[in-house]
Amino acid sequence: MLGYVIAIPITILVLTLHHELSTRERAWPGGIFPAIYFIVFGYLLITKDLDINSSRDIFFYILGFGVFVGIWIDGRNSLKRKIKKELDKMKSYDMK
Template identity: 35%
Template sequence: MNDWYRLGIIVLVFAVQHFLSTRNERYLGSIIPIAYFVFLLYIQTTGMVDWSILKLILLIIVGEAFLIGYWISGRKVLLNKTEKELKKMKAREI
Protein backbone atom coordinates (compact mmCIF):
# COMPACT_ATOMS: atom_id res chain seq x y z
CA MET A 1 0.00 0.00 0.00
CA ASN A 2 1.24 3.44 -0.86
CA ASP A 3 2.44 5.55 2.07
CA TRP A 4 0.06 8.37 1.15
CA TYR A 5 -2.91 6.01 1.43
CA ARG A 6 -1.74 4.87 4.85
CA LEU A 7 -1.35 8.45 5.99
CA GLY A 8 -4.82 9.28 4.65
CA ILE A 9 -6.36 6.34 6.49
CA ILE A 10 -4.64 7.32 9.73
CA VAL A 11 -5.80 10.94 9.43
CA LEU A 12 -9.33 9.78 8.63
CA VAL A 13 -9.41 7.45 11.65
CA PHE A 14 -8.21 10.22 13.97
CA ALA A 15 -10.75 12.66 12.52
CA VAL A 16 -13.59 10.18 13.09
CA GLN A 17 -12.25 9.45 16.58
CA HIS A 18 -12.26 13.16 17.42
CA PHE A 19 -15.78 13.56 16.02
CA LEU A 20 -17.13 10.60 18.02
CA SER A 21 -15.36 11.76 21.17
CA THR A 22 -17.01 15.18 21.09
CA ARG A 23 -20.58 13.84 20.98
CA ASN A 24 -22.84 13.94 24.04
CA GLU A 25 -22.82 10.15 24.30
CA ARG A 26 -19.49 9.50 26.01
CA TYR A 27 -19.12 5.87 24.93
CA LEU A 28 -19.15 6.59 21.19
CA GLY A 29 -15.48 7.48 21.49
CA SER A 30 -14.68 3.96 22.67
CA ILE A 31 -15.75 2.35 19.40
CA ILE A 32 -12.54 2.98 17.45
CA PRO A 33 -10.07 1.99 20.21
CA ILE A 34 -11.92 -1.29 20.72
CA ALA A 35 -12.16 -1.90 16.97
CA TYR A 36 -8.43 -1.16 16.60
CA PHE A 37 -7.54 -3.69 19.29
CA VAL A 38 -9.81 -6.36 17.81
CA PHE A 39 -8.53 -5.68 14.27
CA LEU A 40 -4.88 -6.06 15.28
CA LEU A 41 -5.60 -9.29 17.10
CA TYR A 42 -7.62 -10.57 14.14
CA ILE A 43 -4.96 -9.91 11.51
CA GLN A 44 -2.31 -11.46 13.76
CA THR A 45 -4.28 -14.63 14.55
CA THR A 46 -5.44 -15.21 10.96
CA GLY A 47 -1.88 -14.92 9.65
CA MET A 48 -2.40 -11.82 7.50
CA VAL A 49 0.76 -10.42 9.08
CA ASP A 50 3.69 -12.13 10.71
CA TRP A 51 4.62 -9.81 13.55
CA SER A 52 6.48 -10.78 16.66
CA ILE A 53 4.56 -10.60 19.92
CA LEU A 54 6.69 -7.63 21.00
CA LYS A 55 5.83 -5.67 17.85
CA LEU A 56 2.13 -6.51 18.24
CA ILE A 57 2.11 -5.37 21.87
CA LEU A 58 3.97 -2.19 20.95
CA LEU A 59 1.51 -1.39 18.15
CA ILE A 60 -1.42 -2.00 20.47
CA ILE A 61 -0.01 0.17 23.26
CA VAL A 62 1.01 3.08 21.03
CA GLY A 63 -2.20 3.00 18.98
CA GLU A 64 -4.43 2.75 22.01
CA ALA A 65 -2.54 5.57 23.72
CA PHE A 66 -3.18 7.89 20.78
CA LEU A 67 -6.82 6.89 20.38
CA ILE A 68 -7.63 7.12 24.07
CA GLY A 69 -5.76 10.43 24.23
CA TYR A 70 -8.01 11.75 21.45
CA TRP A 71 -11.01 10.43 23.36
CA ILE A 72 -9.98 12.28 26.52
CA SER A 73 -9.24 15.51 24.64
CA GLY A 74 -12.59 15.27 22.86
CA ARG A 75 -14.37 14.93 26.19
CA LYS A 76 -12.54 18.04 27.47
CA VAL A 77 -13.56 19.99 24.36
CA LEU A 78 -17.19 19.01 24.93
CA LEU A 79 -16.99 19.93 28.61
CA ASN A 80 -15.52 23.36 27.82
CA LYS A 81 -18.17 23.95 25.17
CA THR A 82 -20.93 23.02 27.62
CA GLU A 83 -19.50 25.30 30.32
CA LYS A 84 -19.37 28.23 27.89
CA GLU A 85 -22.98 27.65 26.91
CA LEU A 86 -24.04 27.54 30.57
CA LYS A 87 -22.18 30.83 31.26
CA LYS A 88 -23.97 32.45 28.30
CA MET A 89 -27.33 31.22 29.56
CA LYS A 90 -26.65 32.51 33.09
CA ALA A 91 -25.49 35.87 31.75
CA ARG A 92 -28.76 36.27 29.81
CA GLU A 93 -30.85 35.49 32.89
CA ILE A 94 -29.28 38.24 34.97
Protein backbone atom coordinates in the same frame (compact mmCIF):
# COMPACT_ATOMS: atom_id res chain seq x y z
CA MET B 1 5.82 4.23 -1.68
CA LEU B 2 2.31 3.91 -3.05
CA GLY B 3 1.24 2.24 0.19
CA TYR B 4 2.16 5.38 2.15
CA VAL B 5 0.32 7.59 -0.32
CA ILE B 6 -2.85 5.63 0.42
CA ALA B 7 -2.26 4.95 4.13
CA ILE B 8 -1.60 8.54 5.21
CA PRO B 9 -4.91 10.04 3.96
CA ILE B 10 -6.84 7.06 5.34
CA THR B 11 -5.14 7.51 8.73
CA ILE B 12 -5.95 11.23 8.75
CA LEU B 13 -9.57 10.48 7.79
CA VAL B 14 -9.97 7.84 10.53
CA LEU B 15 -8.44 10.06 13.22
CA THR B 16 -10.58 13.04 12.16
CA LEU B 17 -13.74 10.91 12.16
CA HIS B 18 -12.78 9.48 15.55
CA HIS B 19 -12.33 12.98 16.99
CA GLU B 20 -15.69 14.08 15.63
CA LEU B 21 -17.41 11.03 17.10
CA SER B 22 -15.69 11.65 20.44
CA THR B 23 -17.14 15.15 20.74
CA ARG B 24 -20.76 13.99 20.43
CA GLU B 25 -23.16 14.18 23.34
CA ARG B 26 -23.17 10.42 23.81
CA ALA B 27 -19.85 8.81 24.69
CA TRP B 28 -20.20 5.45 22.94
CA PRO B 29 -19.67 6.55 19.30
CA GLY B 30 -16.17 7.75 20.18
CA GLY B 31 -15.44 4.41 21.83
CA ILE B 32 -16.01 2.48 18.61
CA PHE B 33 -12.50 2.95 17.20
CA PRO B 34 -10.60 2.04 20.40
CA ALA B 35 -12.82 -1.02 20.83
CA ILE B 36 -12.30 -2.16 17.24
CA TYR B 37 -8.54 -1.58 17.53
CA PHE B 38 -8.40 -3.59 20.76
CA ILE B 39 -10.52 -6.45 19.38
CA VAL B 40 -8.65 -6.71 16.06
CA PHE B 41 -5.17 -6.66 17.56
CA GLY B 42 -6.25 -8.95 20.41
CA TYR B 43 -7.59 -11.44 17.86
CA LEU B 44 -4.42 -11.19 15.77
CA LEU B 45 -2.27 -11.79 18.86
CA ILE B 46 -4.32 -14.79 19.96
CA THR B 47 -4.30 -16.42 16.51
CA LYS B 48 -0.60 -15.55 16.09
CA ASP B 49 -1.29 -13.81 12.78
CA LEU B 50 0.54 -10.76 14.08
CA ASP B 51 4.29 -10.83 13.55
CA ILE B 52 5.94 -9.61 16.75
CA ASN B 53 9.73 -9.57 16.61
CA SER B 54 10.52 -7.46 19.66
CA SER B 55 9.05 -5.50 22.54
CA ARG B 56 9.28 -2.46 20.25
CA ASP B 57 6.48 -3.92 18.12
CA ILE B 58 4.27 -4.38 21.17
CA PHE B 59 5.05 -0.80 22.23
CA PHE B 60 3.75 0.57 18.93
CA TYR B 61 0.54 -1.48 19.14
CA ILE B 62 -0.05 -0.17 22.66
CA LEU B 63 0.83 3.35 21.48
CA GLY B 64 -1.82 3.11 18.74
CA PHE B 65 -4.44 2.10 21.29
CA GLY B 66 -3.27 4.93 23.54
CA VAL B 67 -3.68 7.43 20.72
CA PHE B 68 -7.27 6.32 20.12
CA VAL B 69 -8.12 6.47 23.83
CA GLY B 70 -6.36 9.84 24.17
CA ILE B 71 -8.36 11.32 21.31
CA TRP B 72 -11.53 9.96 22.88
CA ILE B 73 -10.73 11.48 26.29
CA ASP B 74 -9.77 14.80 24.68
CA GLY B 75 -13.04 14.84 22.74
CA ARG B 76 -15.04 14.19 25.91
CA ASN B 77 -13.19 16.97 27.76
CA SER B 78 -13.72 19.31 24.81
CA LEU B 79 -17.46 18.65 24.94
CA LYS B 80 -17.56 19.28 28.70
CA ARG B 81 -15.72 22.60 28.26
CA LYS B 82 -18.11 23.61 25.48
CA ILE B 83 -21.17 22.81 27.60
CA LYS B 84 -19.71 24.63 30.62
CA LYS B 85 -18.97 27.68 28.47
CA GLU B 86 -22.55 27.72 27.18
CA LEU B 87 -23.94 27.38 30.72
CA ASP B 88 -21.72 30.21 31.98
CA LYS B 89 -22.93 32.35 29.08
CA MET B 90 -26.56 31.58 29.93
CA LYS B 91 -25.96 32.36 33.62
CA SER B 92 -24.40 35.71 32.73
CA TYR B 93 -27.50 36.60 30.69
CA ASP B 94 -29.72 35.58 33.63
CA MET B 95 -27.78 37.87 36.00
CA LYS B 96 -28.55 40.94 33.91
